[in-house]
Amino acid sequence: MSKVRLARVRRRCNHTTMNTLQIFALCTTLSMTCLANAQTVVLNFEDLNPEPAAFDTMPVEYNGFSFAGWYYGPDEFYTPASGSIDLFSDYLNGDPDDYTQSWSGAITRSKPFVFEGAWFSGYSGVMIGMLADGKTRFSHWLPDAVGDIPYGPTFLASGYSGLVDRVWVYGVQGYYAMDDFTYSEAAPVPEPASGALLLAGLIAYAAKRRYSANRNPADATHSILL
Numbered sequence: 001m002s003k004v005r006l007a008r009v010r011r012r013c014n015h016t017t018m019n020t021l022q023i024f025a026l027c028t029t030l031s032m033t034c035l036a037n038a039q040t041v042v043l044n045f046e047d048l049n050p051e052p053a054a055f056d057t058m059p060v061e062y063n064g065f066s067f068a069g070w071y072y073g074p075d076e077f078y079t080p081a082s083g084s085i086d087l088f089s090d091y092l093n094g095d096p097d098d099y100t101q102s103w104s105g106a107i108t109r110s111k112p113f114v115f116e117g118a119w120f121s122g123y124s125g126v127m128i129g130m131l132a133d134g135k136t137r138f139s140h141w142l143p144d145a146v147g148d149i150p151y152g153p154t155f156l157a158s159g160y161s162g163l164v165d166r167v168w169v170y171g172v173q174g175y176y177a178m179d180d181f182t183y184s185e186a187a188p189v190p191e192p193a194s195g196a197l198l199l200a201g202l203i204a205y206a207a208k209r210r211y212s213a214n215r216n217p218a219d220a221t222h223s224i225l226l
Contacts (some may be wrong), residue, residue, distance in 0.1 A: 069105020
């Protein structure tokens with residue numbers, strides 16, 4: 001075999017090996033991306049209707065969640081993020097003159113979820129608390145309204161991407177509203193063993209091909225032609 005043909009064979013072997021590894025890497029990346037992108041769900045509460053009353057307590061279960069101590073209804077004071085229905089809590093001890101900051105009723109679900117955040121409006125600034133693995137984690141603080149005009153719908157991100165069991169809202173109860181409760185399910189966990197074995201096999205195969213091409217060009221040519 002001439003030196004020119006030998007060089008071409010080696011280039012073809014290396015090119016074939018690199019293409020195989022690049023395709024595998026691309027497929028693996030796309031698969032992991034699809035698994036990681038869990039579907040986001042937004043609860044806008046527009047399917048709730050308190051009529052003939054102006055508002056009502058949240059159902060015992062709503063889309064799998066329990067909103068203990070929360071009320072819903074068309075908001076005449078604050079601006080919902082979407083539609084006309086949002087959630088609000090009662091004044092602390094039922095006293096509208098009590099401006100003490102406190103925690104709202106708990107928002108829970110039997111299956112852990114990833115809480116992404118919610119939209120708030122009102123006079124009172126708020127902060128989100130989340131229970132994750134027995135530890136409480138907190139969002140940033142959304143400031144109070146300035147002056148006598150309530151702030152409009154503002155999204156407060158949870159700042160935590162892990163699974164949580166429980167969510168609270170800290171603020172002056174009765175002086176803010178919450179809407180568009182946003183969460184996502186846990187992304188499926190891929191089985192790493194199969195991917196690792198396949199990758200190891202491809203690497204070993206590529207190494208063997210390159211070694212064979214260097215040791216015996218005729219064999220490499222034969223394998224390519226096959």
